[in-house]
Amino acid sequence: MKKVLFLFGTRPEAIKMAPLITAFSSDANFEVKVGVTAQHREMLDQVLAFFEIQVDYDLNVMKPNQTLHQLTADLISKITSDILLKEHFDLVFVQGDTTTVLAGALAAFYQKIKIIHIEAGLRSGDMLSPFPEEMNRVLTSRIASFHFCPTEASLENLAKENITDNVYVVGNTVIDALLMGLKKIDAAKETELLSKFDFVDFSKKIILVTCHRRENFGKPFEEICDALLEVAAAYKDLVEIVYPVHLNPNVKEVAQKKLIANNIKLITPLDYPELIWMMDKSNIIITDSGGIQEEAPSLGKPVLVLREVTERMEGVDAGTAILVGSDKAKIILETQKLLEDSSYYSQIATASNPYGDGTTSEKIKAIISRS
Missing domain, CATH: 3.40.50.2000 (Glycogen Phosphorylase B;)
Structure with missing residues (x-):
């Protein structure tokens, strides 16, 4: 032994x-x-x-x-x-x-x-x-x-x-953890989470947003917020944007000031079970997180990456993720394509996850x- x-x-x-x-x-x-x-x-x-x-x-x-x-x-x-x-x-x-x-x-x-x-x-x-x-x-x-x-x-x-x-x-092993974690969310936990987030309209297409990296502070983050506002306005009957806002003032203060729309829900940061559950409920994920770039493809969720470059190029090369940076026009365009072009969405959602x-x-x- x-x-x-x-x-x-x-x-x-x-x-x-x-x-x-x-x-x-x-x-x-x-x-x-x-x-x-x-x-x-x-x-x-x-x-x-x-x-x-x-x-x-x-x-x-x-x-x-x-x-x-x-x-x-x-x-x-x-x-x-x-x-x-x-x-x-x-x-x-x-x-x-x-x-x-x-x-x-x-x-x-x-x-x-x-x-x-x-x-x-x-x-x-x-x-x-x-x-x-x-x-x-x-x-x-x-x-x-x-x-x-x-x-x-x-x-x-x-x-x-x-x-x-x-x-x-x-x-x-993050993929193992993701799948193992979702299995641990039983019917009782599902009911508890639905009750906790009852202000989110899950009958709509959920766009989950996470954004907290230092390189996006300032003007880049304002551009990202403007893009989210345009998407929310253009698809107000179709889309619900859920954004767990990081506590850093560079993020929190700007988000609370700018992201005001009925179909944008700003929430407190999620713990791990809540995050993977919300990812599973989402249709599109817009993020600057490294881990989510690895996890989301296993759930069949297209990822728009809010970075100019990523050390996880395997996902981009495999077609599971798209680099959009903080470019307002790019974020809007790629989100529109995913919402309106079902074959484009399917192509990304079904791409093989290079991370396992x-x-x-x-x-x-x-x-x-x-x-």
């Missing part, structure tokens, strides 16, 4: 680790332990509760005004003393590119424990952008024993860095089992 530790600290990591923890926990060949650093305390706890993940080690590292240097040092020290020196592990799983990933990988490396990197091989090509995430990924790749890539492009990135041993393309089919966790478990 192999003893494995799943180590993570943020909501996105928890979402992407949840199906892996479930898969390995159900296999008698593995003894599973879960450690959290709690970089995102409240948001992390929501996901842990939803997926019913039992935590064995909770480091709770976050302090007010903590520097990156302090956080990294504290994480390496606490992961080592509070977890890795307390019991022996054969494997440590880390996911993505956070400070927890780098610190966890280094702590495991110092203890000569094999590191399994989930969602390996993503690269921007600029060590300072995103900062410090690009560096975290690059350094983790140098010391990981297994690299599980979401796409062929990620594998090619690692090959360029001469990392070729134990590199596998398996898809992204919901079996990534089982693929990873099978590879680790025979290693």
Whole structure:
């Protein structure tokens, strides 16, 4: 029996680790332990509760005004003393590119424990952008024993860095989590959500909007708002726009001032179960989120990406997503085409999701089992 530790600290990591923890926990060949650093305390706890993940080690590292240097040092020290020196592990799983990933990988490396990197091989090509995430990924790749890539492009990135041993393309566990999460929303939860959002007219075509990235602050966000207003006015009897508004004042204040229309519903940010439920209820998703670009195609939802460029070009190339940036005319035109041209909508909605089919966790478990 192999003893494995799943180590993570943020909501996105928890979402992407949840199906892996479930898969390995159900296999008698593995003894599973879960450690959290709690970089995102409240948001992390929501996901842990939803997926019913039992935590064995909770480091709770976050302090007010903590520097990156302090956080990294504290994480390496606490992961080592509070977890890795307390019991022996054969494997440590880390996911993505956070400070927890780098610190966890280094702590495991110092203890000569094999590191399994989930969602390996993503690269921007600029060590300072995103900062410090690009560096975290690059350094983790140098010391990981297994690299599980979401796409062929990620594998090619690692090959360029001469990392070729134990590199596998398996898809992204975020798709596993999405499908697993939707199954957990039973009839009672569905009724509860319909009641909570009873001000939304679900008999109309729902356009779900998320927009919060820094590069869209200011004039770009105003352009996006103007586009949404025009769409709402042109299709007032057909469309309901639902926008969970980010709490950042650069977004919230502008949205509340500009987006005034009967068929635009500004709501508070959604937790994970609410978000995937709302995605499933939507017809079109307009977003600048990275994760949603990966998830929406599995639900057959066309995505308009509110970015000038995206590091997830696989979706654009596969035809599941369209880059519109903050260009008002482009946003309106593509939304109109999706609303009015059923064959165009179908072409995008039925395109194959390059990020996986919901079996990534089982693929990873099978590879680790025979290693």
